[in-house]
Amino acid sequence: MKRQKRDKLTRAHHKGYQAGINGRAKENCPFQQNDAKSQWLGGWREAMEDRQTGFAVK
Numbered sequence: 001m002k003r004q005k006r007d008k009l010t011r012a013h014h015k016g017y018q019a020g021i022n023g024r025a026k027e028n029c030p031f032q033q034n035d036a037k038s039q040w041l042g043g044w045r046e047a048m049e050d051r052q053t054g055f056a057v058k
Helices: 008-021 034-053
Strands: none
Touching: 008 034
């Protein structure tokens, strides 16, 4: 059974979340396109909120 690829924006959001959980700076965003960059930063911000509330512990 083939596995479907997630769309690029969902993947960008997930990668941003992972970067935030790992403590990377938002300046390290690897995307140049506005849509993907926006999604990555959104994931990064979510991760930072989760780290501050203690939801995610590294």
